[in-house]
Amino acid sequence: MDLEKGKSGQIDFFKSQKKSEKITNEISITLMVSQLMDKVPNAWQAFRIIDGVLSELREKGESEAKIALNSVFIVEEIKKDCFRWMLEQSEAIFRRKLDEGTVFLHLLAEPFFNLNWQMAEKIEMQRNLNETAVTLEKSLFEPHYFSNYNGLEKAVAHAINNKDVVAWWHRLAVKGTEYSIQGWRREKIYSDFLVKLEAGADGIERLYFVESKGEHLEGNKDTDYKQKLFSTINATLMGDIKPKGELELINSKEKISFHMVFENEWENSLNKILVA
Numbered sequence: 626m627d628l629e630k631g632k633s634g635q636i637d638f639f640k641s642q643k644k645s646e647k648i649t650n651e652i653s654i655t656l657m658v659s660q661l662m663d664k665v666p667n668a669w670q671a672f673r674i675i676d677g678v679l680s681e682l683r684e685k686g687e688s689e690a691k692i693a694l695n696s697v698f699i700v701e702e703i704k705k706d707c708f709r710w711m712l713e714q715s716e717a718i719f720r721r722k723l724d725e726g727t728v729f730l731h732l733l734a735e736p737f738f739n740l741n742w743q744m745a746e747k748i749e750m751q752r753n754l755n756e757t758a759v760t761l762e763k764s765l766f767e768p769h770y771f772s773n774y775n776g777l778e779k780a781v782a783h784a785i786n787n788k789d790v791v792a793w794w795h796r797l798a799v800k801g802t803e804y805s806i807q808g809w810r811r812e813k814i815y816s817d818f819l820v821k822l823e824a825g826a827d828g829i830e831r832l833y834f835v836e837s838k839g840e841h842l843e844g845n846k847d848t849d850y851k852q853k854l855f856s857t858i859n860a861t862l863m864g865d866i867k868p869k870g871e872l873e874l875i876n877s878k879e880k881i882s883f884h885m886v887f888e889n890e891w892e893n894s895l896n897k898i899l900v901a
Contacts, residue, residue, distance in 0.1 A: 633829075650690040652679065660700045664707050677702060712810070719809035723861045730806070730881070742804050744795065761786040765795045777888050778817055780838045784892065785820055788899045792830075794820045804834075806883070808854040818882065819832060820898065830883045833898060840888040855883040 658671045665671040678699065682692055724726040744765075752758075758768030762792070763786045771779050774796075785794050796815055797803045805813040816834040824830045840846055859882045886894040 633860075641674060650693055652689055652693045652696060654679070657696055657700050659698070661707075664704045669858060674703060674707070676702075715809035720857065723857070729791070730862060744803075749871060763791055763793050765793050769796070775839075777837050777839060777891065780834070781818065781886065781891060781895070784895055785818060785835070788895075790822050790899055792821045792823045793881070796819055806834075806854070808850070808857070810850060814851055814854065820899065829880055834882075834883045835895075835898070836885045838887050852885055855885060858883055 654672070654675055658668060661671040661675060662668060665674060679692065682699075683689075706714075712782065718727060733882045752770035753772045756770050758770055759771060760767060761769055761782065764782075769782075774782060778796075782794075782796060785791055795818065797819055804819065805815045807813045814836075816836040818833075818835040820833045820835055822831040822833070836851065862881060884894070884898050886898075
């Protein structure tokens with residue numbers, strides 16, 4: 626790790642002169658390793674990383690006292706660097722497993738039926754006291770209570786419901802209770818809507834997962850990751866649902882894809898997606 630100031634991807638640990646809680650001229654590599662182990666749980670690997678960074682700093686002429694004074698800050702920067710590296714490696718492994726077919730988004734047949742996501746026959750809905758139910762005729766579930774929607778979700782739901790090309794749609798339940806996908810990060814992604822389109826002239830029926838995002842969320846790290854994952858999965862699927870297992874789908878013509886619409890342009894985005 627090169628920590629020299631002023632070069633791309635490099636950090637000057639000593640610019641801010643941040644100090645550890647206990648001021649000392651002695652470097653405690655044991656303490657630094659223990660601090661790093663919440664990100665690098667293997668003590669030997671944590672020691673190897675810390676030892677390598679300290680060697681580089683000494684080669685640059687940093688004194689033992691200065692390193693000791695900034696040891697907490699040094700560990701925090703190493704944690705950030707390790708996390709960035711982990712995400713890069715996780716994405717690379719995820720993409721390789723997609724190419725190899727180890728990771729897939731397919732319909733599962735025998736003997737893997739228990740791994741399929743199945744929509745419930747009934748779902749529980751929250752509502753405010755004396756709230757009036759709303760009917761949206763193309764929704765798979767009735768009634769609807771808009772206290773469960775934010776302003777953007779409500780507008781998107783109405784727009785989806787009013788599209789002639791839509792056969793049916795479903796507002797996926799709150800986070801953690803219905804369909805989700807997971808990419809190279811630990812957290813799962815829960816889309817807002819599942820939309821089924823009528824078959825087009827090509828005879829293909831389309832299933833779209835749609836997630837709506839407020840304008841203030843556009844461009845943040847979480848949203849960028851979701852967009853990148855959606856694009857990756859869509860490119861890998863090429864729109865095809867293929868069975869994994871002993872059964873075959875005869876003359877199956879269905880396509881699936883994932884989409885994100887933003888508050889400042891959601892109507893144009895939906896108009897581009899929801900077409901025959």
